[in-house]
Amino acid sequence: MKYLLLKHYRGGPERVVDHGPLEEWRPEEVDAHVGYMRDFARRLEESGEFVGEQALAPGGTFVRYDGEGRPPVTDGPFAETKDLIAGWMMIDVEDEARAHALAAELSAAPGPGGEPLHEWLEVRPVYGAAPTVAD
Amino acid sequence: MPAPVDPQLLRELTPRVLGVLVRRGADFATAEDAVQEALLRAWRRWPDDGTPDDPEAWLVTVAWRCFVDAARSEGARRRREEQVATIPEPGPVAAGDDTLLLHFLCAHPALSPTSAVALTLRAVGGLTTREVAAAYLVPEATMAQRISRAKRTVAEAGLDGPRELATVLRVLYLVFNEGYSGEVDLAAEAIRLTRQLARLTDEPEVHGLLALMLLHHARRASRTRPDGALVPLAEQDRGRWDTAMVAEGVALLQSALARDRLGEYQAQAAIAALHADAPSAEETDWVQVVEWYDELLALTDSPVVRLNRAVAVGEADGAPAGLAALAEVDPSLPRHDAVAAYLHERAGDLAAAARLYTAAARAATSTAERDHLTRQAARLHPHS
Numbered sequence: 182m183k184y185l186l187l188k189h190y191r192g193g194p195e196r197v198v199d200h201g202p203l204e205e206w207r208p209e210e211v212d213a214h215v216g217y218m219r220d221f222a223r224r225l226e227e228s229g230e231f232v233g234e235q236a237l238a239p240g241g242t243f244v245r246y247d248g249e250g251r252p253p254v255t256d257g258p259f260a261e262t263k264d265l266i267a268g269w270m271m272i273d274v275e276d277e278a279r280a281h282a283l284a285a286e287l288s289a290a291p292g293p294g295g296e297p298l299h300e301w302l303e304v305r306p307v308y309g310a311a312p313t314v315a316d
Numbered sequence: 317m318p319a320p321v322d323p324q325l326l327r328e329l330t331p332r333v334l335g336v337l338v339r340r341g342a343d344f345a346t347a348e349d350a351v352q353e354a355l356l357r358a359w360r361r362w363p364d365d366g367t368p369d370d371p372e373a374w375l376v377t378v379a380w381r382c383f384v385d386a387a388r389s390e391g392a393r394r395r396r397e398e399q400v401a402t403i404p405e406p407g408p409v410a411a412g413d414d415t416l417l418l419h420f421l422c423a424h425p426a427l428s429p430t431s432a433v434a435l436t437l438r439a440v441g442g443l444t445t446r447e448v449a450a451a452y453l454v455p456e457a458t459m460a461q462r463i464s465r466a467k468r469t470v471a472e473a474g475l476d477g478p479r480e481l482a483t484v485l486r487v488l489y490l491v492f493n494e495g496y497s498g499e500v501d502l503a504a505e506a507i508r509l510t511r512q513l514a515r516l517t518d519e520p521e522v523h524g525l526l527a528l529m530l531l532h533h534a535r536r537a538s539r540t541r542p543d544g545a546l547v548p549l550a551e552q553d554r555g556r557w558d559t560a561m562v563a564e565g566v567a568l569l570q571s572a573l574a575r576d577r578l579g580e581y582q583a584q585a586a587i588a589a590l591h592a593d594a595p596s597a598e599e600t601d602w603v604q605v606v607e608w609y610d611e612l613l614a615l616t617d618s619p620v621v622r623l624n625r626a627v628a629v630g631e632a633d634g635a636p637a638g639l640a641a642l643a644e645v646d647p648s649l650p651r652h653d654a655v656a657a658y659l660h661e662r663a664g665d666l667a668a669a670a671r672l673y674t675a676a677a678r679a680a681t682s683t684a685e686r687d688h689l690t691r692q693a694a695r696l697h698p699h700s
């Protein structure tokens with residue numbers, strides 16, 4: 182079963198630890214954090230559970246159709262949207278419990294002082310194939 | 317005279333060749349790599365050299381040579397670490413139950429279902445890692461790791477583990493249910509492997525599973541519209557069912573049932589056969605369908621069976637009876653709301669049905685189901 186782990190810049194439940202923006206950490210703390218994330222993805226590849234991941238740049242734009250022959254309407258980027266997704270990782274695991282365990286592991290990525298961030302991650306199931314034997 | 321390689325031939329031979337190597341004492345993981353290498357060489361050489369007179373012997377020879385080379389280099393590595401590697405002497409080529417052995421090894425209880433499925437498709441089915449990865453929509457590197465971990469698990473567990481047909485059947489059932497998701501037709505592959513297994517053992521449940529697959533596969537053309545939308549059983553164009561496949565499924569089921577050792581796949585196949593036998597949904601022998609669900613419940617006590625039974629009770633004894641049966645089913649099941657919606661609509665409570673279809677669409681686990689349930693909700697929603 183595939184799950185999408187979503188990392189948010191903003192939004193979701195209240196933060197457990199206020200670790201401040203990454204730009205204000207010590208360089209070695211940033212290295213440790215980035216290294217943890219990289220190792221996590223590598224471990225998932227080795228366990229045969231990795232599907233893909235991408236980080237998203239913060240500056241997004243809203244776009245919509247505005248009628249035949251007219252250029253698309255754009256809005257934003259917004260400095261203070263309520264929810265902002267920082268990146269995603271797709272995993273393919275045995276069950277939901279495993280997806281939650283992996284999300285918790287990712288949430289333990291080190292922050293300032295090497296302490297776990299306890300960051301909230303959103304776990305979303307991906308639709309699978311419709312089973313043949315259902316009726 | 318160059319001739320194309322028959323992929324079916326190679327796939328049929330894969331488990332036999334691997335079985336021979338394993339039986340000669342080769343460790344499972346190295347042997348499986350060696351067989352894949354031999355298959356690659358066959359793909360390269362046979363088009364020019366022609367298919368050998370005895371393709372199995374050719375593959376065994378080449379795979380054994382690959383295995384010995386790999387074991388030697390592994391041995392050299394280990395000797396540097398002051399350990400001794402052993403290359404077993406090639407023993408006699410054993411009989412046809414090598415394939416059966418492979419089925420058991422690849423469905424080893426130490427493997428997770430996902431790993432067992434991947435390993436079975438490669439080591440028994442003879443698919444490449446790329447094909448298995450494409451079928452399950454994961455990167456090839458991920459599938460390669462999944463398969464190689466599964467092989468290590470099997471190699472460590474050894475050949476003397478439990479040999480449970482039930483886990484083998486479960487793996488094949490999972491492959492079948494995944495259906496068709498791109499370049500590899502997993503349903504057809506599951507049928508091929510179950511057919512292969514049915515030739516090796518006369519356990520009635522194996523034949524029951526094969527019958528179940530054929531009876532469902534026979535309806536495939538009518539199960540989806542050209543745009544991919546699901547068509548419920550009651551609305552399927554029964555003229556498009558594959559009658560030859562239905563006949564084969566029914567015959568297999570009848571001879572399995574005659575052995576008088578009922579199991580869950582035979583009971584499921586019996587239900588599928590009753591549907592296949594009916595000229596229309598209304599003319600289905602729903603009373604018998606309910607009786608088979610009762611048998612199935614006695615065998616499995618599965619909540620999903622209880623849920624499907626409620627639908628059948630609704631058809632046999634009317635929607636209120638169906639709703640009464642549904643009241644005994646765990647409401648947290650994914651398709652519970654969908655069944656409740658259907659029964660409420662049959663009972664004439666359209667408002668409740670619309671509300672339940674909406675809830676069901678949100679609980680769906682595939683886009684095809686979600687879209688189908690969304691259409692049902694939209695159909696019942698009051699439009700101005």
